[in-house]
Amino acid sequence: MTTTSPIVNPHVIPAEQADTGRLLLSCSDQPGIVAAVTETLTSLGANITDLDQFSENADGGAFFQRTVFHLPGLSAAMPELKATLDERIGKRFDAKWRLTNASDRKRVAIFVSKTDHCLLDLLWRQRRGEINMDISMVVGNHPDLADAAQSFGVPFIHVPVGGDKREAEARHLELLRGNVDLVVLARYMQIISDDFLAEVGVPLINIHHSFLPAFVGANPYKKAKERGVKLIGATAHYVTKDLDEGPIIDQGVVRVSHRESSAELSRHGSYVERAVLSRAVQWHCDDRVMRHGNATVVF
Incomplete structure (x- = not known):
């Protein structure tokens, strides 16, 4: 086995990634998904900076959405944010979702x-x-x-x-x-x-x-x-x-x-x-x- 110690080179978080979250979700397409996501995030003080979505079929086809948002103090707010998203999005729309912090490499x-x-x-x-x-x-x-x-x-x-x-x-x-x-x-x-x-x-x-x-x-x-x-x-x-x-x-x-x-x-x-x-x-x-x-x- 050959190993070497890594060079210590601390990474600076780019300004556009600081306090930036990414929410990915998928579920059956149905009315109100985009509105619920935006309302939930904004109610917690988040500013949505990018949103993209795709639906296979508006009549019950698979729906996918990626939302990028800025929220000051994101790391500290993660537990509340996850609990709220699970209640208002996950359970309501039977959605699979994943939340990440963009600064987490x-x-x-x-x-x-x-x-x-x-x-x-x-x-x-x-x-x-x-x-x-x-x-x-x-x-x-x-x-x-x-x-x-x-x-x-x-x-x-x-x-x-x-x-x-x-x-x-x-x-x-x-x-x-x-x-x-x-x-x-x-x-x-x-x-x-x-x-x-x-x-x-x-x-x-x-x-x-x-x-x-x-x-x-x-x-x-x-x-x-x-x-x-x-x-x-x-x-x-x-x-x-x-x-x-x-x-x-x-x-x-x-x-x-x-x-x-x-x-x-x-x-x-x-x-x-x-x-x-x-x-x-x-x-x-x-x-x-x-x-x-x-x-x-x-x-």
């Missing part, structure tokens, strides 16, 4: 193997303050990327995965429990077991090197070259027990031609993978993604 663990482009992009964006997250650790089943993580002051933990993955996953759970809010699989070339997903208690986001399900498995760019593809794509999705079939958060493509080699296709793929994964992680950390069955609503 998501704690993220990144799982890697040997490929570094997605990891380096996320580390760089954290350093630049482009994603509202703190990378708590990088966990690798190979030691190859230890220097990359440590150069950003992030602890690297090497957890080899042998024939029996249960031992490695038990170590993973030991590292993650109570320490992270999100796990990102940044080209982590191991299958996640159903038992691990049931135990981990936080969402997992994976980046897949194609528009699912095309060219799955090893050597995707060699297969793409052999098929003469004209688009290279990538898909970021939540991880479920159904391999590579979880709710999709974001996708992207770049156009290519017959002139490009498989190595050039791989470089294009690395670019789109970085962009798609970073967007997905940023949207999750900004509380913009709501899951709906095996799909997502992204505000």
Whole structure:
């Protein structure tokens, strides 16, 4: 196991996030939801700064809403705010809802193997303050990327995965429990077991090197070259027990031609993978993604 102490670099809360709350809710569409949310928040002294909503069908379809508001002393007001929202919104509309403080940065663990482009992009964006997250650790089943993580002051933990993955996953759970809010699989070339997903208690986001399900498995760019593809794509999705079939958060493509080699296709793929994964992680950390069955609503 290789570790290093993180560089102490206190984060300054951006002015637009101080005392800013985010309310996400979903329920069956019905009259009065938006009015009830706005009335409840304003009655407690909140000023709504952004509101977005989506309805599948006005006649009882699924309804989704994301509301951003400013409330002085938000942290102290959270218990009263949650109790009031549960009474006036949750129970009244039989709604599922989630309230977060925008200044609470998501704690993220990144799982890697040997490929570094997605990891380096996320580390760089954290350093630049482009994603509202703190990378708590990088966990690798190979030691190859230890220097990359440590150069950003992030602890690297090497957890080899042998024939029996249960031992490695038990170590993973030991590292993650109570320490992270999100796990990102940044080209982590191991299958996640159903038992691990049931135990981990936080969402997992994976980046897949194609528009699912095309060219799955090893050597995707060699297969793409052999098929003469004209688009290279990538898909970021939540991880479920159904391999590579979880709710999709974001996708992207770049156009290519017959002139490009498989190595050039791989470089294009690395670019789109970085962009798609970073967007997905940023949207999750900004509380913009709501899951709906095996799909997502992204505000």
